[in-house]
Each structure stands twice: as C-alpha cells, then as structure tokens.
Amino acid sequence: MLLRRCPDRRNRTGEIVEALRTAPDGSVIRFEPGIYDFFADDAFSGYFCPSCNKSSDKKVIFPVLRKKNITLDGGGAEFVFHDRVFPFIVQDSVGVTLENFSVDFSFPRCVICDVQTVGEDGICLSIDRAKYDYRTNEEGNLLIRAGNDEFSTCERRFFLKQGTRGNTDCCYLSAGEIFYDNDNLPAEVFYCRAEETDGGVFLRRDGRSGFSPRFTAGAELLLSYDEQRDNDVFFFDRSENITVRNVSIHSGAGMGFVGQCCRDLTLESCVISPRSEGFSTTADGILLTNFSGRVRIENCVVRNTMDDAVSVHGYYTTVERITAPRKAILRMRHRSQSFMNPYCPGDRLVVTDGKSMNEKDAITLKSARYENDPYLIYADFDEDIRGRLRPGDLIEDPERTPETLITGCFFENACAVRLGSAGKTVFENNWMLNCSGLLVNDIMSWWYASGPTNDVTIRGNVFDGCGISAFVDRGMPCEVRHRLIRITGNEFKNGAAISVRNTEKLVLSGNSTDKAELPVVTDGKVTVMEE
Structure with missing residues (x-):
C-alpha cells in the first residue's frame, strides 16, 4: 500500500488509522517522500498504560494493535503532529518494522x-x-x-x-x-x-x-508545562521482534521510546535530537522495562533530553498480603505504574526481605492478574509460600530483563544511561558528552527500579565530562551486589572518573585519561583485577 503526499497538507490521520486497522498480516505500508500532517480528529482512542507515564485514554495516530509482520516504511517522509496526541503505539504484535521517517510537532512542547x-x-x-x-x-x-x-x-x-x-x-x-x-x-x-x-x-x-x-x-x-507524561512518541507493549530503523524524533513531550514486557527490540540509526537548540523530549529518550530476549541500540544519537538518555531495568513489587498458601497480592509502588503487569507464568521470581533488604528466596509464578485496584496484582505460585513471603517483602523478575547491546551511539546533554539488567550487558564504542554518566544501578526507592547485574562490559567508549558509577541503593546497607563489571579500553576526559560500589568483581584494563591518573573509587569491598 502506498500513501501519497497531498499539496494541501490536509489531515491524514483517518487514512493511516484505517490502513492499519484493515492491513492483513505481512503488509507493507509505504509513504511517498514529503510532509504528512496529523491532527487529533479521526485518531484511534483507547486506554493505555505506559509505565512511568500516565495511564489514560490516548488519541493514537499510528495504532499497531494485534498485528503480525507489519512494515511501515516512511520513505524519508516527515510526520508532523498538530495536537497533543500519541503518535505511535505497538501492542500485542509480532514482527513490526518502523523505518525511514521523522517525527516533529507543529508547536513547542516546552x-x-x-x-x-x-x-x-x-x-x-x-x-x-x-x-x-x-x-x-x-x-x-x-x-x-x-x-x-x-x-x-x-x-x-x-x-x-x-x-x-x-x-x-x-x-x-x-x-x-x-x-x-x-x-x-x-x-x-x-x-x-x-x-x-x-x-x-x-x-x-x-x-x-x-x-x-x-x-x-x-x-x-x-x-x-507539558510534562505530565500524558503522551510519549513511541510506546511498545507486550510485543515481540520490533525493529525501528532510521527514525528521527525532533520534538515530543514525555519519552521518545518507551516499552514494557516486550521481547527482542532493535533501535538502529535512530536520532532523538532537536532540529536546533532546546530539548528533544521532556522525559527519557529511551525507557525499556521488563524486556526479555535481546535489546540492541546501534548507531543512534540521543541529545538534549530532559531526563535519562537510556534506561533499561525491571520493577520491584512489594508483598501487600498473603491470601492463601499459594496466593499473594503484590503492589506496584509508583503511581505511574498502574495496570503494569511485569510477570509471566513460569517466571522465577527473586524475593528480597523487606527488613534486611537482602535476597532470601526464589519462587515460581503460576499466574498474575489485575482485578479492580490498578496497583494490586493477584499472584498465584507453584509452591507453598507460607513462611517464605511476608508483607513488605519485595519481588523482582530477573528473567524479564534482557541481554543488552548499546554500540556506536552518541549521547549529549542528557541525564544518564542507566543499565539495570540481569542479562549480559555490553556498552561499547559509544561517546558520552556532558551527561550525568553511565550508571549501573539498582534503586529500591522512588521508581522501584530493579537492576542487580550479573555481567556488564564497558569498553572502547569516550566519556567526556562524565564518568561511570555502579551502586545498589536500597536505603540501608545490604549484601546485594553486582557480580562482574569490566571497564576496558575507554577514554576519560574533562573530569571523568569511575566509582564502583556494591560490586563483587571489577576488571580494569587499558583505560586512558587526560589526568595524571584515572580516579577510581570503590567501597573497599570490591575485588579489583586487571584483565
């Protein structure tokens, strides 16, 4: 199917909504090069719950819902949005490719x-x-x-x-x-x-x-003024095998790419950057929570985001109460996480003691569902949980954190890149300029972002005006640690340093600095080795 540009630049929303609704599996929707205008009139309306954002009715311009093997090829087109709308939502879909277009709004978002x-x-x-x-x-x-x-x-x-x-x-x-x-x-x-x-x-x-x-x-x-996170630019939910290639976001309120509970995502040659100065997004550039499989972010540019450039992590829930020998009610902790269900049947969940903040057990999930309260998850388990779970304990799902590769990217004037996945994580050949830094972190407060890591490699990067920090923040001392972090062959400039805490093993090799010596700070409990 080919959509052609119109000289009068009329509203094209109804056309694309209908094209996506009727597109059979395996379809390719192409755009002729040019400018396409989208307004709220004729948009798809639905209730959506992107995590760390507002759950509400959204007006969606490109609703990719329950589709298989759909490709949307912009052909170099410019998509301009004229109202406070949600441009793209991919939900319950498999094999979706979005490529070759740019996104902008006709009015300032700040x-x-x-x-x-x-x-x-x-x-x-x-x-x-x-x-x-x-x-x-x-x-x-x-x-x-x-x-x-x-x-x-x-x-x-x-x-x-x-x-x-x-x-x-x-x-x-x-x-x-x-x-x-x-x-x-x-x-x-x-x-x-x-x-x-x-x-x-x-x-x-x-x-x-x-x-x-x-x-x-x-x-x-x-x-x-438009920072209630009502709308993001792209939202991926409960979908598999998503590829976004050669897509630029020049402005948008909320986040650039936000996704949850998906498997296998590739962002390739994507740009999140304003056309001139100012900000590209009023929140994170990329936020991916409770993903599985592989996440690949390759040759991308993320500039001038008001919040983190990239964040990959899971979520903690707390045990509200035990309702039966094999049943409990779990609570999503942050108000922006309503109706977010991070669990799948068969997941092996890790239990953290609510008093000591140390990991104490692991249990197998049978099912998880919402009923009336948007923050309470009704969970059934394969095992008897009496004496193993108590109110106030915290639950995380390391199986719903992906293998992550971030390579060949440029990050400038953003808060941080946050890596919090139990899957193997590689951050290589990137350039970070004037950001808060690269954080390997687990934060059991505010967002309740789970992130104890097992294997993190940071190599061949340039850190200019920012450094690397690894830590576990649970509000009190605990025994939880990142297992292995390798920092090799990186260049540190203009005040960049390394701080590593709550980590079992740190490997340092071949790093350079513009100082007499590269500052490396640990908590004294880290085994530091040279590769």
Whole structure:
C-alpha cells in the first residue's frame, strides 16, 4: 500500500488509522517522500498504560494493535503532529518494522526563555510571545497553550531548569491558586504568583515556602508545562521482534521510546535530537522495562533530553498480603505504574526481605492478574509460600530483563544511561558528552527500579565530562551486589572518573585519561583485577 503526499497538507490521520486497522498480516505500508500532517480528529482512542507515564485514554495516530509482520516504511517522509496526541503505539504484535521517517510537532512542547532579573521578591522572565502562547490570570496562575489545550499552574505544577545544556539548578513551579498536592517530589517547589510584564512574566515569591531558586540573571531557562507524561512518541507493549530503523524524533513531550514486557527490540540509526537548540523530549529518550530476549541500540544519537538518555531495568513489587498458601497480592509502588503487569507464568521470581533488604528466596509464578485496584496484582505460585513471603517483602523478575547491546551511539546533554539488567550487558564504542554518566544501578526507592547485574562490559567508549558509577541503593546497607563489571579500553576526559560500589568483581584494563591518573573509587569491598 502506498500513501501519497497531498499539496494541501490536509489531515491524514483517518487514512493511516484505517490502513492499519484493515492491513492483513505481512503488509507493507509505504509513504511517498514529503510532509504528512496529523491532527487529533479521526485518531484511534483507547486506554493505555505506559509505565512511568500516565495511564489514560490516548488519541493514537499510528495504532499497531494485534498485528503480525507489519512494515511501515516512511520513505524519508516527515510526520508532523498538530495536537497533543500519541503518535505511535505497538501492542500485542509480532514482527513490526518502523523505518525511514521523522517525527516533529507543529508547536513547542516546552518554553525556552531568559532570566531577566533575580531578587528577594521573585524572578522576572523574558518570554517571546511570537513563539509561545501564554497568559496570567487574577489568581496568579501562569497559563500556556499547547496545540488545542491550555495548561495552568492551578491544575499541574510546571518545571523550571536553568540552561538547556548540562545539569544545573531546577525546581517545580506552583504559581497562584493550586488544586493539587506537592508531596514527595524529587525537587523543591517554588511557590509564587505570576504577573504579566511587557516582555514576559514576573514570578512574585509568596509566603507558602521559604524556597527560592538560585537562577542567574541573563541565563537561559527551560519552562516545561507539558510534562505530565500524558503522551510519549513511541510506546511498545507486550510485543515481540520490533525493529525501528532510521527514525528521527525532533520534538515530543514525555519519552521518545518507551516499552514494557516486550521481547527482542532493535533501535538502529535512530536520532532523538532537536532540529536546533532546546530539548528533544521532556522525559527519557529511551525507557525499556521488563524486556526479555535481546535489546540492541546501534548507531543512534540521543541529545538534549530532559531526563535519562537510556534506561533499561525491571520493577520491584512489594508483598501487600498473603491470601492463601499459594496466593499473594503484590503492589506496584509508583503511581505511574498502574495496570503494569511485569510477570509471566513460569517466571522465577527473586524475593528480597523487606527488613534486611537482602535476597532470601526464589519462587515460581503460576499466574498474575489485575482485578479492580490498578496497583494490586493477584499472584498465584507453584509452591507453598507460607513462611517464605511476608508483607513488605519485595519481588523482582530477573528473567524479564534482557541481554543488552548499546554500540556506536552518541549521547549529549542528557541525564544518564542507566543499565539495570540481569542479562549480559555490553556498552561499547559509544561517546558520552556532558551527561550525568553511565550508571549501573539498582534503586529500591522512588521508581522501584530493579537492576542487580550479573555481567556488564564497558569498553572502547569516550566519556567526556562524565564518568561511570555502579551502586545498589536500597536505603540501608545490604549484601546485594553486582557480580562482574569490566571497564576496558575507554577514554576519560574533562573530569571523568569511575566509582564502583556494591560490586563483587571489577576488571580494569587499558583505560586512558587526560589526568595524571584515572580516579577510581570503590567501597573497599570490591575485588579489583586487571584483565
């Protein structure tokens, strides 16, 4: 099937939704080179639950649902989205190939402005009205339009970050009267009233908190208003053998590629980068949770993401209660993980003691399902769990973490690359520039991201302005460790260093540095060897 471009650039949403709905297995849908425009009208509507994002009704432009061996070849086309929509969802499908196109939005997904003045009474921002549609109201709220929607600080907190490059001061913004709680957040909240000025907005500090951001007059400032993670660009769910090749994401709210509970994924020659300056995505570039099989990320570019460049890990659940000798209810811990079921029948699950935070047992899953509560998983086991599981214990599924290869990639101005898979992991021949670094981590807090690793190889990379860190963060000392990390033949520049904790064996060989000596820090319990 061939879709041709239209000179009048009319809405093509209905055509592609119908083409995908009726496409038989084995179909190839091709696009003639050119620009294609997609609006929310005629989009597919469905309820979807991408992890670490908002579970809700989505308006999907390219719904690839329950398909086999489907190829979508853009032929070099540019796909432009004009509303707050979810461009691509692949669910319950096998053998899907997406290739040869770019993704962009016709309106900005965040505001880039300048800090005019900073004082005891507040901050004055200069905002270009020709680029951004914004206003204030009598309640002191700041309102900004995105596509056909307008968002206000009365209904959601905005996000401020100084500088569009590097990791600098940031905070949440709650301006004027608000109707939400600001509890348990990873950053401070700046409470103020928004007042419109000739060239922008004055954020007048009020008495609701003592915090005031330490921004610098004259600095560039990111103001993110579309950061509730309602929509990502690509979502892969419960699917197998997905290939994305020669695809570029130039702008999007939320994440670039997010996937869960899939098997075998290849991202090849993909680009996540703005056309000029600013940010490409307002969250992670690539987030893959509870994958199995193999994940290959090859010859890709990830630049200017507001959160991690790449993150590969599983999830912890906690035992809510025991309901029968072989039954228990498990809880997904984070509010953005509703209806996420990371388990499959036959999985061998690892049990961590909720008090000591040490691994204590392994049990075999028979089945797992949701009923009414979107965070409670009803689990049946093959074995008697009495005395083996207790409320508060944590469960992880290392069988649902993949073999991972990341090679030939360039990462710039992103938070981190996080590797947390029990499968063999290789990170080689990449260049990381001005990122937070490469993290081999297990974090049993906030996101409850499981990640004790068995075999990690980091070789032939350039770390420029960032380094490598390996650790296990469970809120208290424990005996859980990464088993083996090899760091060989890498180049470290501009302050890069290595920090390795909670690891059994570390192999170092052939690394170079622009310093007199490469800084390597351990917790004293790591066996350090040369290859």
